[in-house]
Structure formats: structure tokens, C-alpha cells
Amino acid sequence: MCAYVVTGTARLCSDCAGRTLQPVSDSHCSVCSQAVAPGRPCGNRLCALPVSQRGFSRVDAVAVYSGALRDKIHRLKYDGAHGWAMIFGRLLVGWMESHPEQMEGVDHVVGNPTAAGRQPIQHIEAIMNAAYTEDVTHALPLSPPDAHRLIKETETPRSANKSLDDKRTAAAAHAAALTWTGDTGDIKGATILLVDDVFTSGSQLQHVALRLRASGAAEVRGLVLARVPWSG
Template sequence: MTAGLPEPAGFPDCPVCAYVLTGTARLCSDCAGRTLQPVVDPHCPVCSQAVAPGGQCGNRLCTLPLQQRGFSRVDAVAVYSGALKDKIHKLKYEGRRGWAMIFGRLLVGWMESHPERMRGVDYVVGNPTHPTRQPIQHIEAIMDAAYTEDVTHVLPLSPPGAHRLVKTTETPRSANKNLDDKRTAAAEHAAALTWTGDTSDIRDATILLVDDVLTSGSQLQHVARRLRASGAADVRGLVLARVPWSG
């Protein structure tokens, strides 16, 4: 990976890595890929959940028509487990900003490594959090870092602070809620979102919606349907981590 230079420390030892400041998105993505739990095959082509050979995905969203599902597919950088789960938690609930930079690199590295998945994408936007979120607006921090780590600026990311999709009203969180309450919270979240640019920009656009974690996909569904109702031709998802289902 780095002939004649120190070896990268490996995820999650990123803070002490020789390349913590100078590493590229591809370097960090390749390095992390050696230790992160990958999304295995076979997996659902819609939500990336692992399935048994010849089996079907148990996610009810994947059986819905596209108009009802909203998103065409969701890809994941890795599975939500081990060190990745821990570091997402460190950023999201403890405000450890250094991990936003690493996660931005992982996302950009994935995008650079999967040009076929990025083909036709007009906008890469984060699934936003409200400005009052504490201890940190983690999605915005990750997206700002991703723009910085895309040094050639070939990806359709927005500059730091210029997020195209924003949340204007705080809504109830869905954590530790039952399924019906989660769906209600997801619908309220989507209703609180605003496209900051000219809404005509959305018309016929392909949007890649980025989030940290995917479990059932209910929130992504509601946000995607909102974007499609505004004229988007296609909404795809990309998450740092896919929560594995048991059973």
C-alpha cells in the first residue's frame, strides 16, 4: 500500500496512524477494508442485508414497488459491528470530531472505488440532523469532511456549511421505540426537511442520500419519497454501516 513508507496503523487505530493528516481517501478506505466486517454475498440488492444462498430478504421495504419504497437501493461501506460500531457511537453521542474526518475518507474512498454505483449521480447529500442536535451534528460533520477529502472535487458534494438538504424543525428521535413509533418518527423527520437550493434542481435528478447507519430503512424510505415527490428521478442510499439482522 505504501512502499518504502510506514504501514498504515489500521482501523480503528486511525488517530495514531502516520497518515492521519496526510492520508488519502483511497488509502484510508483500503486500509479500513482490511479490518471492517464487509457486506457479504449473497446480499439483498435493494437493502444490502445478508441473505442465505437462494433465500429472500426479510425486509418488507424491499418487496414494495419503487414508488412506495422511495429508494432504488442502499449500499453500505461495512457491517455495523465491532470497532466501526464503537467509533460511530463515539462521534454520534460523544462528539469525537476526529472520526468525522475518517468517516468522510471512508465514504469518498467507497465512491471512488465504485464508479458504477456513482454513475449518473447529480447530488450527494447527507440525511440531515437539526442544528440543535447535541453533542454534534454528526452527519453534517461527516459530509463536510467528505468534501474536504475529495481533493479533486469530482464528486457532487456540497462545500462545508452549504448543505443542500437541511432539517428545519426538531422531531422526536426513534431510538428505542417500537416499529410503529419509528415509522411515525421517520415520517415527521422527512416532513421537516428543506432543499436549500432552487427546487427545480431536484427535478429529474439522481440523488445519493448518505447516512451513518441503516437498520430497517424506514427513515430513508420517507426521505426518499419526499425527494421523489419533489421531482427526483432516482434516490439511492449509501451508509457507513448496515445493521445485521438475526434469524
């Protein structure tokens, strides 16, 4: 157990994670953070699309989806190990504090929501609640606990372990089920940082970002805890 899990700052957690988790490669795609060989294009088809079709301008990742991070995300997401939500909230806040250039101009930081009543836990909401608590000075545009601007009231088909076509279909259904709960004027012309746990193909973030852009957002950026490494 970390001696600073209660008394340490979010920046401390972020710095420690940078030393203990697998970092995003120095040579990575500027759009999706996938590792690429120097001078080679990214293999993600989304990255070649114009932003008008992709929705998000870029997606940054705290670390690579491997080892301890992969295991702990799984424990929170599928076993309901709630304590990891606090750690992940700290990691996100620490990243935001350490990357002011990526946070410049962001009007709202919102989670890519899970459906109401999801079992064993609404893990994204738990992480975002923890992030708000860890932002002790409230310098970041995070919503207070249980006042999330983007919600999902109904469950839709899950995309885990599905084909790419099925993932795209599930992503479109997920985005269609979302509701912006704030004042509609809040989203007009806004820059939104959309937070999720894991980025694989990017289909779900793409569809949610397009939904937000269609509702009036000027720009959607992404931030994920972990980027799944591609083998090819």
C-alpha cells in the same frame, strides 16, 4: 493512531477499512445490503415494495455495524468525538471513488440531515463537510461545507430503541421537517445519493427518499457507513 490519517488518501482509508472492518456479505440483498442466504429472499419488507412505494432504488453500505465501526459511530454521534467525522468522510469518499458504477449518473450527494443545534454535534453535517474536504479534486457532486442542500431546522422525535411502529412514525415526522435549500430546478429529474450513518430497518431513508421523489427527483440511492445485521 494511523500513520496516514493526515497524509493518506481517502482511497487508502477505504482500502484499509475493507481489510479491518466487517464487510457486507458477498451474499446480500441487492436493495438493502442485508446478508441473505443464497437463493433466499430478503426479510426486509421494504425490499419487496415497488420503488414508487419504497422511494430509494438501493442502499449500499461501507461495512457492517459491528466492533470498532459501531463504537466509533457512537462516539461521534453521542459523545461529540469530532475527529471521527474526518475518518468517516474519508471512508465515504474512498467508497465513492472505488465504486464508479454506483456513482454513475449521480447529480447530488446529500446527507440525511440532523436538526439544527443538535447536541453534542450535527454528526451527519460534520461527516459531509469532511467528505467535501477529502474530495480534493472535487470530482464528486458534494456540497461545500455548511452549504448543505438538505437541512432540518426543527427537532423531531428520535427513533432509537423504539418499536417498529414508533420508528415509522418518527421517520415520517423527520422527512416532513426537511427543506431542500438549493434551486428547486436542481432536484427536478435528478439522481440523488442520500448518505446516512446507519441503516437498520430503512424506514427513515424510505420516508426521506419518498419526500425527495415527490419533490421531483428521478431516483434516490442510499449509502450508509454501516448496515445493522439482522439476527433473523
